[in-house]
Amino acid sequence: MTETGRENVPSRTRRRFPGISSRAYEHPADRSALVALRKLSGFDTVFKALSGLLPERSLRLLYLSDSVRVSDAQFAHLHDMLRDACYILDLEKVPSMYVTQDPKPNAMCIGLDEPIIVVTTGLVELLDEEEMRAVVGHEVGHALSGHSVYRTVLLFLTGLALKVAWIPLGNVTIMAIVTALREWFRKSELSADRAGLLVGQDLQASMRGLMKLAGGHHLHEMNVDAFLAQAEEYEESGDLRDSVLKILNVLPRTHPFTTVRAAELKKWAESRDFQRIMDGHYPRRSEDKDTSVTDSFRESAGHYAQTVRGSKDPLMKLVGDIAGGAGDLGGKLFDKFSGAAGGRSGRDGDGDGGEDGGGKGTA
Numbered sequence: 001m002t003e004t005g006r007e008n009v010p011s012r013t014r015r016r017f018p019g020i021s022s023r024a025y026e027h028p029a030d031r032s033a034l035v036a037l038r039k040l041s042g043f044d045t046v047f048k049a050l051s052g053l054l055p056e057r058s059l060r061l062l063y064l065s066d067s068v069r070v071s072d073a074q075f076a077h078l079h080d081m082l083r084d085a086c087y088i089l090d091l092e093k094v095p096s097m098y099v100t101q102d103p104k105p106n107a108m109c110i111g112l113d114e115p116i117i118v119v120t121t122g123l124v125e126l127l128d129e130e131e132m133r134a135v136v137g138h139e140v141g142h143a144l145s146g147h148s149v150y151r152t153v154l155l156f157l158t159g160l161a162l163k164v165a166w167i168p169l170g171n172v173t174i175m176a177i178v179t180a181l182r183e184w185f186r187k188s189e190l191s192a193d194r195a196g197l198l199v200g201q202d203l204q205a206s207m208r209g210l211m212k213l214a215g216g217h218h219l220h221e222m223n224v225d226a227f228l229a230q231a232e233e234y235e236e237s238g239d240l241r242d243s244v245l246k247i248l249n250v251l252p253r254t255h256p257f258t259t260v261r262a263a264e265l266k267k268w269a270e271s272r273d274f275q276r277i278m279d280g281h282y283p284r285r286s287e288d289k290d291t292s293v294t295d296s297f298r299e300s301a302g303h304y305a306q307t308v309r310g311s312k313d314p315l316m317k318l319v320g321d322i323a324g325g326a327g328d329l330g331g332k333l334f335d336k337f338s339g340a341a342g343g344r345s346g347r348d349g350d351g352d353g354g355e356d357g358g359g360k361g362t363a
Contacts (some may be wrong), residue, residue, distance in 0.1 A: 014201050015278060016088050023124040024282040025194035030145070059110060065119060067100040076100055081133050084119070085140040085199045095143050099124060099359070104214055109139045117150035126212050130205035134196040140194020147188045169293040186256045191264045197279065203269045208260055214258040224262075231263035 022029055063069075070078045078097065086094045095115045102120035105127075109117050115138045127135065197206050201223075207224045215222050225254055234257070256264070268274055276282065 014084075014088060014199075014329075016090070016278075017142070017198065017282060018090050018092055019276065019284045019286060020277075021285045021288050022141070022191075022195075024083065024277055025141065025198060026145060027167045027187045027194075028189040030184065030191045056224065060116065063098040063100065063116065067098040067118070070097040070099060075124075075128070078119070078132070078136070081129075085133070085137045088199050089137070089144055089195065090138055091140055091144050095140070096159040101217065104245040107135055107139055109142035109148045111148045115230050117143070126217060127209055128205075130200060131209035133203070134206045134209055135198035136196075137199025138192040138196035140199065141192040142188070144195070145188065145191060147185075147192070189255050190261065190264050193261055193269055194274075197269060197274075199214060201278075206265055208263075210258050210262045225257060228263055228266060231259035234259060 031077050068074050070082065072079055078099070082097050083094055085091075091113075094265070095109070095111075095117050097117040099119055099121060101181060103122045104120060107117070107123055108117040109115050117136075119135070122137065124132070191339075193206070197203060197223040202346060204224070207227070211222050212219060212226065214227070255261070
């Protein structure tokens with residue numbers, strides 16, 4: 001390693017981040033949850049006890065027996081990427097990695113005691129070297145953050161919910177937990193995307209990989225700027241009804257929508273926080289024990305408040321207006337849901353305040 005913190009790894013020179021804490025790249029909502037869990041007394045003991053109920057050992061045996069373990073002898077190029085990613089993020093123990101036969105492009109990091117990374121053949125065949133490097137970095141980011149623990153719990157509870165669906169209220173209780181875990185996990189995916197960028201250090205490759213996940217092999221038919229414009233249109237378009245539909249569409253998912261991920265990653269890549277990390281200024285793992293839960297939650301709350309203020313989504317704009325004291329909640333909800341042109345008339349209570357001549361509809 002040179003004095004500047006850079007190291008030659010395959011393809012080109014990349015910066016390394018000795019002792020980096022996962023807090024450096026974690027999304028504020030993800031970070032606050034993780035800090036609280038790490039500070040929770042007895043948390044590790046509870047999960048070790050729970051591991052006896054979870055199918056982790058079964059999963060390990062399944063991948064060992066029916067997938068291909070990445071090594072110097074098998075998928076050597078992926079093994080090189082994995083070791084490089086662990087070196088760049090200073091993850092001391094390299095996780096086991098498997099390639100499993102599945103035409104659907106996917107990757108995951110699971111496990112309680114020791115994380116394992118699994119990638120599908122569909123993903124390996126879809127991405128080029130630099131795009132795949134970002135994905136491997138994404139999964140190593142999950143491992144460094146400890147996300148694999150909660151992902152394993154999520155898989156277990158999702159399966160359990162199906163088994164107890166016949167029990168009155170049993171499924172409702174478990175699905176409430178699953179829904180909360182999914183919301184957290186969607187934010188953890190944004191964190192891991194950032195880790196992938198820190199490993200690959202090629203924003204265009206990260207963007208291409210996300211585009212391919214959305215549109216397949218036809219990269220020559222796609223355009224990054226047009227793809228990002230979709231994310232902006234998705235946020236801005238429609239009325240309050242569309243905002244509700246967006247929420248309903250995303251609830252069953254463990255990952256944010258692909259265009260949203262691309263837009264979020266580009267925003268972070270252009271931020272001062274990213275540049276500071278690249279300049280070598282980032283929180284260290286040695287400082288994690290001194291991290292304040294209160295400060296983490298305050299930062300998370302501040303992030304959400306800023307998101308609401310800056311959002312162009314109709315529902316978020318309405319929430320921002322109400323929080324800002326705009327008032328008249330009932331009227332705003334009526335206008336947004338009905339698409340009333342130009343808002344209501346100045347008359348109260350008659351309910352027929354329609355359009356003025358030539359009035360424009362609510363955006």
